[in-house]
Amino acid sequence: MTYASREASTDASSPVELYEFRRGGTAWRYTSGAQDASYATYAYVAVPMKRGSIEQTGEIGRAGLRITLARDVEIAQAFIATPPSEVTLLTIYRQHRNDPETVAVWMGRVLNVEWRGSEVELNCEPVYTSLQRTGLRRLYQRNCPHVLYGTSCQASAVIYRVPGTVVSVAGVLLSVPSAAGYATGHFAGGFATWAANGITEKRMIVAHNLDVITLSAVPPGLAVGDTIYLYPGCDRTLATCAAKFGNSANFGGFPFIPTKNPFGGSPIY
Template identity: 40%
Template sequence: MSFDIVERSLNDGTPVELYTFTRSAQVFRYTSADEDVLYQGATFTAVPLSRPSFEQSQDPGRKPISLKASSGLGFVQQYIASPPTDSISLIIRRFHTEDNTTEAVISWMGRVTNVKFESNQVEIQCEPIFTSMKRPGLRRLYQTTCPHLLYGPECKFSKPTFQLDAAVNITGGTTLTAASIGGEADGFYTGGMVEWTNAGVIDKRFILTHTGSGITINLPFEGMVNGDSVRIFPGCDHVLSTCVDKFSNEVNYGGFPFIPTKNPFSGTPIF
């Protein structure tokens, strides 16, 4: 029996929802059913999980939603210390447990934007996939500094060029030290990033300061221990001199460093 026939039936339908949260190589599967559900070879764990009704509109899939779940849910544990630095997607499928075709229909797709802890439960706030279309249009400004994202598609500088692989020691949670870090002048890594791979997921942190053989990051890495290996990348202050002297990447510099500093419309009689 097809999903459509069961869905339209007055008596045969046994609807449940399947929730798939994906973060890189990590996948968390839950269901609103009373017991675990097997779908396409994967087990969806039965947990207390609810959501409000979809709003009636031309496209209910475009509306943000908030899920209610237990604070002990494995997925939300990642938000206790600090939120993940990468995106976590969510797919909600509608499924009938008595449907012999094991067919499920996607009813909502999007990503997790925030998790709020409320006593013994959490509120998982999500926005639909259509919000990815709401991008700023003309974001470039007539400015002296470079607007390009470091190591991004416009910057075009290769990350592995200055990549430093180091086994670090942790002090106070946010200070990482390694002898090889001291091989560069103070400030070389300031404004850069640290990457740490844990259970197939790459976590990233921003480097606030670099002095000697130590760097200070904005947030601690949850679960990191002394001796763990990280990848360290230098930062950029987005001025032309740094682009030339540090990266030799002036051909891709996106700013306008020779803008006149004197404003002809400031009212000064002599320009």
């Protein structure tokens, strides 16, 4: 029998759902069935879990999905303090016992996690919500609107990053000796990256003074002696773009906008 015929059958159906979570190059795979399952050579571990209904609505932003698991499931551990820096993708597959045909019934990402006693609830949104993003983002403004180190900025993150070794960690404060050789605030507005359990974590740098780096949130998995990469920040002005990055050719702002409004009430422009 085909998947469609078993899905519509009143007595031959035996549905099993497979949940694949991905973050960077790491994946976690679970099944809501009573026994472990396999699909595409991957093993899916059976864990107690439940989900809300998958709905087809006219409003994409409201077609979210909530998944409830035991709070000790590994996928939820990265959300205990703050959400991980990389997006956690989720794909839900559905199949029937002893049937090789498997279909993907839902795709999206995990937004956040809510802790409820012995359980944890994952709040997810479908991939279609990306269609709601603003298409035209450029404005007539003095400062540059480009994402730092992005495709429009074209400044090389690899060239300007500074490697270092963490000598102390105290909440959001780090001591990185290699940062002391740069002017105060050189890395403010940039970000720091490091490897933790095979995943590249990232946090924004909100302040920099000598060897002290202040992050926007507690760095998960970062310990004394770890290697860290510091990426300089940018205040989006033409002067900084030229002096700090030598990248004025790709400056996206309009720094020479007249300060006086030609359509104002003054008869003299």
